[in-house]
Amino acid sequence: MPPRTLVAALLASLLAGPALAGKANDTLVYASDSEPENVSPYHNSAREGVILARNCWDTLVYRNTKTGAYEPMLATSWKWVDDTTLDLVIREGVTFHNGDALGPEDVAFTFNYVLTPEARTVTRQNVDWMKSTEVTGPHSVRIHLKQPFPAALEYLAGPTPIFPAAYFKKVGLDGFAKAPVGSGPYKIVSVDSGRGVKMERFAQYWAGSPLGTPKIGKLEFRVIPDGESRMAELMTGGVDWIWRVPSDQADQLRAAPNITILNSETMRVGFLQFDTLGRAKENSPLKDVRVRQAISYAIDRKAMVDNLVRGSSRVMNALCFIDQFGCVDQGVMRYPYDPAKAKALLKDAGYPNGFEIDLGAYRERDYAEAVIGYLGAVGIKARLNYLRYAAFRDTLRSGKVSIGYQTWGSFSVNDVSAFAGVYFRGGEEDLTKDPEVIADLQAGDSSTDPAKRKEAYGKALGRIASQAYALPMFSYSTNYAFTSDLTFTAQPDEVPRFYAASWK
Amino acid sequence: MLAFTLRRILVAFAVAFTVAVASFLLLHLSGDLATSIAGPDASGPQIEQIRRDYGLDQPLLTQFLAWGWKALHLDFGNSFYFRERVIDLLAARLPITLYLGVIALAVALLVAIPLGVLAAVRRDTWIDRLALSVSVLGQAMPSFWFGLTLILVFSVNLRWLPVSGNATWKHFVLPAVALGYYAMPAVMRLTRNGMLEVLSSDFVRTARAKGLPPRKILIRHALRNAVIPVIALAAVQFGFMLGGSIVIEAVFSLQGLGQLAWESIARNDFPVVQAIVLVLAMIYIALTLAADLLNAFLDPRLRQ
Numbered sequence: 031m032p033p034r035t036l037v038a039a040l041l042a043s044l045l046a047g048p049a050l051a052g053k054a055n056d057t058l059v060y061a062s063d064s065e066p067e068n069v070s071p072y073h074n075s076a077r078e079g080v081i082l083a084r085n086c087w088d089t090l091v092y093r094n095t096k097t098g099a100y101e102p103m104l105a106t107s108w109k110w111v112d113d114t115t116l117d118l119v120i121r122e123g124v125t126f127h128n129g130d131a132l133g134p135e136d137v138a139f140t141f142n143y144v145l146t147p148e149a150r151t152v153t154r155q156n157v158d159w160m161k162s163t164e165v166t167g168p169h170s171v172r173i174h175l176k177q178p179f180p181a182a183l184e185y186l187a188g189p190t191p192i193f194p195a196a197y198f199k200k201v202g203l204d205g206f207a208k209a210p211v212g213s214g215p216y217k218i219v220s221v222d223s224g225r226g227v228k229m230e231r232f233a234q235y236w237a238g239s240p241l242g243t244p245k246i247g248k249l250e251f252r253v254i255p256d257g258e259s260r261m262a263e264l265m266t267g268g269v270d271w272i273w274r275v276p277s278d279q280a281d282q283l284r285a286a287p288n289i290t291i292l293n294s295e296t297m298r299v300g301f302l303q304f305d306t307l308g309r310a311k312e313n314s315p316l317k318d319v320r321v322r323q324a325i326s327y328a329i330d331r332k333a334m335v336d337n338l339v340r341g342s343s344r345v346m347n348a349l350c351f352i353d354q355f356g357c358v359d360q361g362v363m364r365y366p367y368d369p370a371k372a373k374a375l376l377k378d379a380g381y382p383n384g385f386e387i388d389l390g391a392y393r394e395r396d397y398a399e400a401v402i403g404y405l406g407a408v409g410i411k412a413r414l415n416y417l418r419y420a421a422f423r424d425t426l427r428s429g430k431v432s433i434g435y436q437t438w439g440s441f442s443v444n445d446v447s448a449f450a451g452v453y454f455r456g457g458e459e460d461l462t463k464d465p466e467v468i469a470d471l472q473a474g475d476s477s478t479d480p481a482k483r484k485e486a487y488g489k490a491l492g493r494i495a496s497q498a499y500a501l502p503m504f505s506y507s508t509n510y511a512f513t514s515d516l517t518f519t520a521q522p523d524e525v526p527r528f529y530a531a532s533w534k
Numbered sequence: 535m536l537a538f539t540l541r542r543i544l545v546a547f548a549v550a551f552t553v554a555v556a557s558f559l560l561l562h563l564s565g566d567l568a569t570s571i572a573g574p575d576a577s578g579p580q581i582e583q584i585r586r587d588y589g590l591d592q593p594l595l596t597q598f599l600a601w602g603w604k605a606l607h608l609d610f611g612n613s614f615y616f617r618e619r620v621i622d623l624l625a626a627r628l629p630i631t632l633y634l635g636v637i638a639l640a641v642a643l644l645v646a647i648p649l650g651v652l653a654a655v656r657r658d659t660w661i662d663r664l665a666l667s668v669s670v671l672g673q674a675m676p677s678f679w680f681g682l683t684l685i686l687v688f689s690v691n692l693r694w695l696p697v698s699g700n701a702t703w704k705h706f707v708l709p710a711v712a713l714g715y716y717a718m719p720a721v722m723r724l725t726r727n728g729m730l731e732v733l734s735s736d737f738v739r740t741a742r743a744k745g746l747p748p749r750k751i752l753i754r755h756a757l758r759n760a761v762i763p764v765i766a767l768a769a770v771q772f773g774f775m776l777g778g779s780i781v782i783e784a785v786f787s788l789q790g791l792g793q794l795a796w797e798s799i800a801r802n803d804f805p806v807v808q809a810i811v812l813v814l815a816m817i818y819i820a821l822t823l824a825a826d827l828l829n830a831f832l833d834p835r836l837r838q
Contacts, residue, residue: 067615204617223616224627224789224797254698254787255797262685262697418800420615425802
């Protein structure tokens with residue numbers, strides 16, 4: 031190579047930017063602020079993990095986003111043998127990203143593995159309704175349930191993806207986390223901790239999948255911690271798609287050319303969870319129902335929705351997302367904004383001058399700060415302890431949080447068992463362990479009669495509200511902001527379906 | 535010189551040992567280690583098993599020696615959060631931070647030293663005051679704000695440089711300027727003061743009396759002497775930059791050590807925090823030692 035050409039080549043390589051995002055490169059780059067601790071869908075409870083799971087793994091059942099009906103996916107058909115036995119026929123001709131054929135052994139392995147203690151499944155609440163799964167024929171499996179669980183299909187249509195048994199046994203969880211394999215529309219090409227995940231369209235994705243054939247060639251998930259930087263990246267074309275844009279920034283972005291803003295309500299509901307057993311603090315004031323009610327009256331949730339959250343958010347009264355099955359809102363105690371009443375209740379409880387308390391949070395810091403402001407107005411001095419989700423979850427589980435500013439997206443499961451059950455059915459995140467509530471939730475989860483389920487859930491949700499074990503805040507809405515080259519539709523379940531997106 | 539060197543090395547070792555003890559204790563003050571390693575789902579017997587397996591039931595001194603021996607071999611255990619060895623995480627992130635630090639230091643020195651000389655030569659003129667206000671501004675502006683302003687001007691409006699990431703050299707320009715700006719005030723003021731002192735000294739007067747050209751006096755005689763303390767300061771500033779790049783790395787989404795430290799603190803990932811503290815402290819100690827020795831070599835008066 032003559033020197034001049036060499037210099038020219040060097041210069042060109044220096045001046046050439048990184049692999050660019052966008053239509054020209056057929057690469058959709060999406061950014062979010064954090065990453066799942068482990069890419070395996072059963073080993074993280076981060077929303078970014080759910081997005082990867084839904085775009086890169088298939089499930090047995092598909093829930094039609096328009097009709098809500100359950101349709102075949104990896105299972106071509108299913109039949110309830112009795113209340114606790116479900117037979118499924120597994121589709122032939124589906125291959126994993128590594129070329130292995132998907133069969134009933136993979137289904138049985140996945141479900142049995144995630145129930146073992148060694149698997150250390152993080153999303154236990156999504157799988158612990160199953161007792162075991164057995165292969166019953168060359169194309170069929172049988173799932174045995176612990177007890178009747180009418181929402182089973184909803185779970186099989188969501189947070190229960192199928193792993194390749196042979197590959198997983200070979201590489202183990204650690205190997206799988208670095209080089210995961212699924213059977214979904216996109217395959218994961220690389221996982222780079224701290225940076226993100228690169229994906230490619232899976233060329234051998236099975237024809238006839240209800241998800242359709244993906245139209246965009248490559249996906250890239252980038253972790254960009256700073257909100258302003260995410261916005262700047264979008265404006266300069268470094269990133270094509272961002273979400274959870276605060277409403278004031280969304281207003282600014284609306285004025286920018288070539289950017290589309292989409293606001294959509296999600297199933298995510300924010301709530302304050304109280305340490306009612308007083309584990310975090312000796313003689314915790316939160317043991318007193320009057321104090322918890324006072325906090326509930328002290329916060330103007332309507333004003334927060336109107337001024338801070340905006341978009342299509344709604345104030346919630348029962349501890350669930352209002353459109354979920356069994357989310358009974360009627361007859362549940364209301365806590366309108368009433369600071370005078372809050373002060374009176376505090377005085378009654380023996381705290382006329384308020385008290386000091388800690389408040390843990392992990393998401394929208396401004397919402398938590400607004401709550402702290404309202405508490406301050408009635409004399410309660412709350413200190414914010416702001417952590418990353420996994421750390422927040424662990425400190426809460428170990429009883430070190432007095433008031434937790436929680437949010438829960440129910441793993442996009444459209445059934446109340448996925449919400450109230452996580453926090454009040456006696457599990458690790460149950461800070462109250464009220465036997466009455468636990469019994470009602472269990473009755474609701476295991477009854478096969480929809481009317482009886484609703485009645486049981488209504489009782490449980492009513493007691494959670496009247497005892498003020500938790501204060502539901504509001505449903506979240508999210509502002510999606512993306513390049514106008516992109517056709518993208520949002521779903522309330524907060525799962526961006528990039529396999530259905532396309533370039534204009 | 536030998537005695538001085540030995541004395542300095544001894545001090546460096548003492549500091550390194552203190553830091554090692556502190557960073558070892560950091561992990562143990564963070565709560566029950568066995569419970570953390572076992573994870574939230576573990577049962578009592580499982581936690582006890584881990585306590586035995588990891589030697590956490592041993593006396594603290596035994597644990598410290600075992601830990602120190604491993605740390606000397608760069609074995610810091612596994613991250614609580616990622617299922618990866620801490621040393622692998624560090625190896626992936628440290629070069630980015632070092633690269634950023636070197637460029638930022640170069641930016642700071644290339645701007646601050648000439649500015650300091652200029653301010654000294656044109657003492658009490660508008661140039662001096664301008665240089666002073668630039669340096670005051672540098673110390674007063676929050677770094678995230680300065681970083682975002684750079685993004686707004688050079689990335690969003692002018693479209694000259696990328697916003698975030700570390701894919702090419704272009705990605706390092708804005709963060710290096712943002713980070714380097716904070717080292718500038720100190721370097722500039724030290725250069726200015728040093729120059730003022732040297733310019734009023736006898737040997738400069740002699741040089742002037744000999745009729746040497748002013749430029750030669752300035753560069754050969756004055757700057758060479760005035761810049762000695764700047765070397766030490768630059769080493770210290772480099773250490774500050776390695777530790778202080780946390781905010782800059784977050785703003786520009788550079789996956790360096792600073793961001794890893796910041797995220798690990800938020801995730802309660804203590805083994806990683808501990809290793810970062812230790813590694814950064816060691817680099818800092820090594821830099822300070824090198825600066826001391828270099829200074830002593832250049833200026834014999836310091837060896838006393």
